[in-house]
Amino acid sequence: MTKLNSVSDAIIRSIESGALREGDRLPSEGELAAIHGVSVGTIQKALIRLTHSGLITREQGRGTFVSGTRVAPADVRYLRFRDEDGNELPSYVHARSVKRIKRKGPWSDFLEGDGYVRIERVINVGGRFDLYSEFWLREEDFAQLGGLDREALEKNLRELIGQRLSLPTLRVDQWIRFGPAPAIAARELGLDAESPAFIMEMRGYTLRDQPLYYQSVYAAPFTERLMIVREKSS
Template sequence: MTKLSMVSDAIIRHIESGSLREGDRLPSEGELAVHHGVSVGTVQKALTQLVHSGLITREQGRGTFVSGTRVAPADVRYLRFSDAEGKDLPCYVHARSVKRIKRKGPWSDFLDSEAFVRIERVINVGGRFDLYSEFWLREEDFAELGGLDRTALEKNLRELVGQRLSLPTLRVDQWVRFGKLPSAAAQELKIESGQPGFIMELRGYTLRNRPLYYQSVCSGPFQERLVILRENGQ
């Protein structure tokens, strides 16, 4: 584990355990550096990552505080990782936008419809790196879900669709490739536009093999060696 990950993990553990709660002020950068035996620069990088993931906020002249957003790990079963030491890395989901779109793309080819709803989210993995996700539904299916608040959008969308529409996900096809990241993904991941990255496409089917949703997940480069965990834990 890198020194940067060590600092991030320690702060996340304090938030998850409740020893740091919403609105609590974190120790100063200098105090954190001394406590963890690292440089102030390393602490600053760790805090910047956690700010971007939404777990903490920094206020000029006041300090660093635990964010007012939810900090409980989300149930994102298709994207679960552990580090090289076997420690599971929790995922924190942050909804960015919900838009009705008629633009064509791989989602329209798969869902075979004219109008769609795109749910944009950023998934932070253990405070170490971010994933950008676009989840596409037919507009008529999204309408049947009823009103979705931010809390609902930051849960497992597969299960939400299954519960509210009685349309369980019975099969998911997955593809991975390395290619140019979409501009929206590059912007959210703070990567220069046009740069390549990791792209995963997921196509979910429900009863009678009906296409249910299309999803893409993007990531920029990261150096850590991670283990992908399957839904059954294997």
């Protein structure tokens, strides 16, 4: 594990265990460097990473604080990873926005219909890297879900649809490729506009093989060797 990952993991563990609570101020960069035995530059990179992931906030002239959002491993069973030592990396989901959209795209080709809702989320994997996710539903299906607060949006959306609409996900087709990411995904992942990103596209089907949802997941290049944890069938 790199020094950067080690520092990020240590701060995340402190938040998860309750040693650092919502609103708590973290030690200064110099103090953190001394605590972890690394350079101030490494601490700055770790704090930037955790800030981007929504786990902490940095306020000019005041310091760095544990974020006010709920910090707990999210229930994202279809994107789970282990590191080379076999340790499962927790995923932290942060809902960015929910938008109703009329324009067409691969989501409309699959879902059909006239209007769609796009749920944008950032999924941080073990404090090490981010995934940007766009989850598309038909507008009428989203309306039937009822009001969704932030906590609901940061849970497993497939299970939420199954529970509230009685529409289980029975099959998922997946494709992977490299290509330019949309501007918003590039911005969230810190990519240049034309830089290639890893792209995974998923199409979920429900009863009678009917289209249920469309999802795209984007990732910037990363060097770690990770194992994908397969979801167990019930």
